Amino acid sequence: MKSKLFLIAMLLSSVLCVLALSGCRKSVAAVNADPSLRAYDTEPDWNDATKLIPLGYQEAQGKRIFYQYCVWCHADATPAGPSNRSNLTSASPLMNDGEKLNGETDEFLQNIITQGGSAQGRSPMMPPYGKTLSPGDIKAVISFTRAIAQPAYKQSGSPHTTK
């Protein structure tokens, strides 16, 4: 009788061991939430307002800076009404103009925003923002431009990747 009890105890404890080993782990799949909730912010496609472009953190910061400083000359509609583009003697590119801007490197855009148009041999009507915005702010604006570009901007492969 004693030995039978022992046998049952052994079986029970083995079952417990198996349970403990498997743990109460939840599947990883449950972690992937609704994609619309993963965008920090969105910006309507300027050519088609029904399409929303998801923006990451840096792009969203760029959007905020863009709508404060740049929108007046680099968009057709501004928060205060008509755009200032028509008042410029040399046309300023729209910020989503992929045909014009996708060809420019990030370095060039960083430089022209920092130093202004004349330092880069472009229109002197573009003032320098290097003493007003931080390099991080300017990088954020560039990432916003890239995000809203039409046709879409294709990021070139990083030189660090070997694959």
Place this chain on the structure above:
Amino acid sequence: MSKRGIINWLHRTFFASPAHRFAWASVLLLITLAIAPTKDFFNEWRHYQRQYASFLSSRQDGAALKRNLNAGIQQIWLPDLSVVDRCTTCHLAVTEKTLQGAPGVPEPYKAHPPAGHDVKDWGCVICHRGQGPATEVAEAHTATRAWEQPLLPVKYIQGSCGSCHHGELPEAPQLARGRELLARLNCQGCHKLNNLEPASLGPDLSSVGYKVSRAWIYKWLKEPRTVLDKDGNTTVNGYESGDESRMPQYRLSEPELLSLSAFLSVQKARPLESYKVNPGVVAAWSKKLDLISQGEERFRQLMCTTCHPVAVTRAGETKLIGGNIAPELTKVGSKVNGDWLVSWLHNPQGYLAHAEMPRYGWTDEELYKVSQYVMNKLTDSDLLTAVPQLGVPTDEEVKRGKKIFLDKGCATCHSLQGILPQKDFGPDLTTMGAKNTSELDFGKSPAPHNLISYLQTKLKDPASVNPTARMPQYAWNQSDLDAVTTALLSQTGKAATSGLQQLVVAKKPASFQPVGAFAAVYERYKCYACHRFNGYGGTLAPDLTYEGSLAQKKWIFDFLKNPQTVRPALILRMPQFNMTDKEASILAEYLALAVQKPGVDPESVDPRQFTPAIAAAGKALYQAKYQCQSCHTIGGSGGYVGPNLNNAGNWLTPAWIEAWLRNPQALQPGTIEPRRDFSEDEIRDLTAYLMTLRVGISKSSPKSSANAVPIAREAGR
């Protein structure tokens, strides 16, 4: 073989002798002891760390990155916040600056983009929430029985900013909009909330019986706002542009509407300070055929739309045009009593002591023309057609109406003589943003069981989670719903520890308390309704905190007497107050002397040093080297981003121009004009040039004000 037989056989074969039994027990013990190390070996985080090592060896810069890699569980500890954060155990490269934005980096190894708080010092959960001490993916990210606070979706993450940053935070616009809405809609009237701007209350209804009819009250209670959308469909409580009515829709039954409208229509607590237009003016004008069109012109010239929006239909599209700090006037002629309107326009504070509308010095002629235009043209003949015949209110109805007024919590927003404000009418929301799902009552709502879905379901339709909810119905657009959700998520209660209290970024108190003669004029014209002084006041018009350094005293005086638009792109212009010379000079004297920027003394730069040659050099710099005309207009050509400089020589002080050219953001943080590398000589030259720009102040200017109208309409699109 029977069951008994199997047991006997097992026993005979494996447990016959004590040695056998001991051996088996030892094996089991060893297995038990091995469980923990085995589980540990197969832990998810070890898997991710091994995978990261092999990912690094596939990269050229892998060796350098590998040097930063520490094996084992990583932990960031913020004792002051009582936060333990082990996210970096798997998110190994989250602080690697060289991987920021790099392509081809798989999760969980992506680097965090540059943010206000360095992840190295602050960890992840202070913003993203989730279970910091957990080392398993699902436990850290999702809600479990033991930890009901899952990761915050990135869309609402600004809610976390608001837990500590109680003041303004320009980096978090969604949070700011949500807080603005909570204050604007006076959520604090019913709910307790932390760190919000003072609520804006609904109108005092003590004498509302003089102002509107019972039929209008009935209609308003039923449908607080009715607008037509672009397809001609009627939208109730229309909400599109931020100029929406702040009154929500209550779910009132027909008898409730009858009783409440009866009760409100007999509210005549304070006798109306009545004002009658001179009968001579009425006699002279009432016969004129163009009375209404003249009234309309005057309505525009007086710039009523600077504060009040009016719906305008153009090309089949109806839009509200004008400011949003005062009630919409599109149908006001069908709302108010004509005698009341004249008295109100003559002296708003005579009806409502705390009214924010200034007391304009309008003539009887203006009052008559404008009120006739408002009562005849800003109307909607269909507004009250669906209202049933409402007789004289009976005592019974009035009594029932008073009870409904209290039951529905009307006194949370509206004051009424003899009724105390209803404080804490709704639940306390100071810890709403940290609530566990199990604490929320979803009722029969099919909404997913999590905090965000609860907030949005409740805000969209309070009755869907609780059919007997007292909360009224608001009509949100999606982005405002998200903003309010974000602001509520920031309501995470009092700081848990004293350490957190030290980290909390408190709100800056704003105050501006003028005294003396200035205060009286300032109060009469309600300058603070639009202008901001020292952080106190409205944001519709320029901040005047440094006006004394910026503008010349004579210009301020002339502007007050005859306001012109300084910024061509602006649709709103300061209204004509018809101030007396004495009032204008009291304001000009005070502004010029008392509200200066320290370090910018208007007397410090002597304009007599500027020779024509210096000014000519400045003109060349302006036009060619720096091309200031891209943003500023002089003589009719140029951009309209910055102010018009036609009259800069009469308007600005040379000291201000010099200080501004040196560093605009030092004088006005966030201003668009970039700081540039001007030499001191260039600053002097440009200042000298701007000081030569002068135009005579035109005398009375019906022409220039009329010109402002097309711009206003154009820009309102």
